[in-house]
Amino acid sequence: MKKFVLFVAVVATLGLTSCKKDWTCSCTYDGETTSYDINGKTKKDAEAECEGKASLGGITFTTGSSCTTNKK
Known part of the structure; x- marks a missing residue:
């Protein structure tokens, strides 16, 4: 019975935590x-938003850039 109560407590705790976090997208394009910041997204959504979107001088490059997503 104690194991069951512990299991329910763990599952309830995990259910209350949010998977959405704040992220930092860092991109390198042509040496720059x-x-x-990407706020309030899941890791998968933040990576999709970040992928290949380097911005230099207000111009966004979607190809040829290398991007990484890190938790803030």
Whole structure:
């Protein structure tokens, strides 16, 4: 019975935690590195938003850039 109560407590705790977090996207394009914040997204959504979107001088490059997503 104690194991069951412990199991229910663990599952309830995990259910209450949010998977959405704040992230930093860092991209390198042509030797220049830029980074920007992505807030309130899951890791999968943040990576999709970050992937290949380097921005230099207000111009966004979607190909040829290398991007990484890190938790803030």
